[in-house]
Amino acid sequence: MPRTASIRRETSETRIELTVNLDGTGRAEVNTGIGFFDHMLTLLAKHSLIDLNLKAEGDLHVDSHHTVEDVGICLGKALLQALGDKAGIRRYGSATLPMDEVLVTSAVDLSGRPFCVWQAVVPSEMLGAFNAPLAEEFWRAVATHGAFNLHVLCYQGQNAHHIVEGIFKATARALRQASEPDPRMPGIPSTKGVL
Secondary structure (H helix, E strand, O other): OOOEEEEEEEOOOEEEEEEEEOOOOOOEEEEOOOHHHHHHHHHHHHHHOOEEEEEEEEOOOOOOHHHHHHHHHHHHHHHHHHHOOOOOEOOEEEEEEEEOOEEEEEEEEOOOOOEEEEEOOOOOOEEOOEEOOHHHHHHHHHHHHHOOEEEEEEEEOOOHHHHHHHHHHHHHHHHHHHHOEOOOOOOOOOOOOOO
16 A cells, blocks of 8 residues: 555644655655755655655744644654554664764654654754754654654754754654565564554
8 A cells, every 4th residue: 555645734823735655756845935944854855765745834924933843743644644554664763874063863763652852952043044943843743743752862063054954864764764664574563563
């Protein structure tokens, strides 16, 4: 069966349409109105090999927070839906990735239990219209609504752009690994029999 999902979310602050294909080629068509965020979502698709189609309209006259968080909510829900019962997946994934002066590790467990540990100091800096600490809000929303464990550790780094980009790339690689089919695990990868 295709591992795809489509999510629509409309609030008084945002209108979002998002589609994912977990078995894609990393193709991205994204438009959030936030240039840096679009760049991060495009590289998320590229490094996870998840096809991502996203159109988001938000109250950017206020700031980018609502749009970024609500896209995270939608992405998490789409990942959860597309994974189905999670039979035959690897479940765990991790990646340690350098980005110039930055070194970051991201680890994922598609456990059905939401938890986010964020050990990354991100300078409060505007990257275009994107306030760099919003990266944590985004990934916390993805992990919560995707019902998975996410641990992000940034060991070193000064440049906010590099830190955020390193985190997005490492998490994309971890998600790719965790959601990949495992030919040696035909059933649910848990002794409980359910995730």
